[in-house]
């Protein structure tokens with residue numbers, strides 16, 4: 001944000017004062033500031049993201065956690081670090097599953113119920129069909145929708161059913177929680193899949209690679225849906241499994257031996273890394 005203001009101010013000055021050295025200095029300044037914008041973006045800080053308008057609704061129980069269904073996280077959404085602060089996104093937010101794990105700040109000014117304090121949510125599900133009648137639609141958990149209200153006004157706000165909100169992408173920050181791997185229920189000696197959760201920063205993954213037998217021989221996995229990545233294997237490809245993770249912004253982390261030799265399907269294993 002701090003970068004934007006001097007950038008604009010500099011351009012205004014250059015239009016009023018047309019001396020050549022001044023223009024030269026101005027061009028240098030504009031150049032430096034644009035570089036800073038680009039750098040802060042690629043670091044995943046999203047510092048220059050501005051608020052835009054979206055429609056917000058809620059689903060499930062009044063104070064419920066919503067769902068992790070379309071991202072592969074199931075009921076994990078109700079537990080920390082997500083703690084029910086999730087949203088289903090329409091096509092422009094869910095991005096065919098690439099939006100799973102992205103974090104947003106959402107701000108509601110609707111009076112007399114909204115506090116106008118931004119809430120933070122993670123995309124954990126898809127809102128298909130009619131949610132695409134507007135360009136950007138967040139279908140929040142009942143709990144998250146209520147969190148936009150003044151204390152004690154959450155029920156009144158939910159009664160409205162829908163409100164216009166302001167939103168912007170922010171870096172995810174799970175405050176020390178490490179990236180988790182939820183082993184698919186359908187795994188077998190020929191097919192292995194995991195859902196990835198709780199990535200800081202960008203929140204998504206550019207690539208996921210797996211190495212078998214406690215080795216560092218990494219092989220690419222495919223993002224088959226939501227936050228679920230799979231690999232076709234043969235029975236010699238055995239746990240413990242390590243992973244090489246690349247964030248949506250290109251940061252790389254190695255999570256050694258996250259999936260133990262005798263792992264349980266459906267179980268969630270924590271690594272000791274995050275972005």
Ligand SMILES: *[C@@H]1O[C@H](CO)[C@@H](O)[C@H](O)[C@H]1NC(C)=O
Nearest residue numbers: 212213215217235236237238
């Ligand atoms: C993994 O280890 C098993 C048993 O030690 C071995 O038979 C198998 O070939 C190894 N597989 C790979 C992919 O290294």
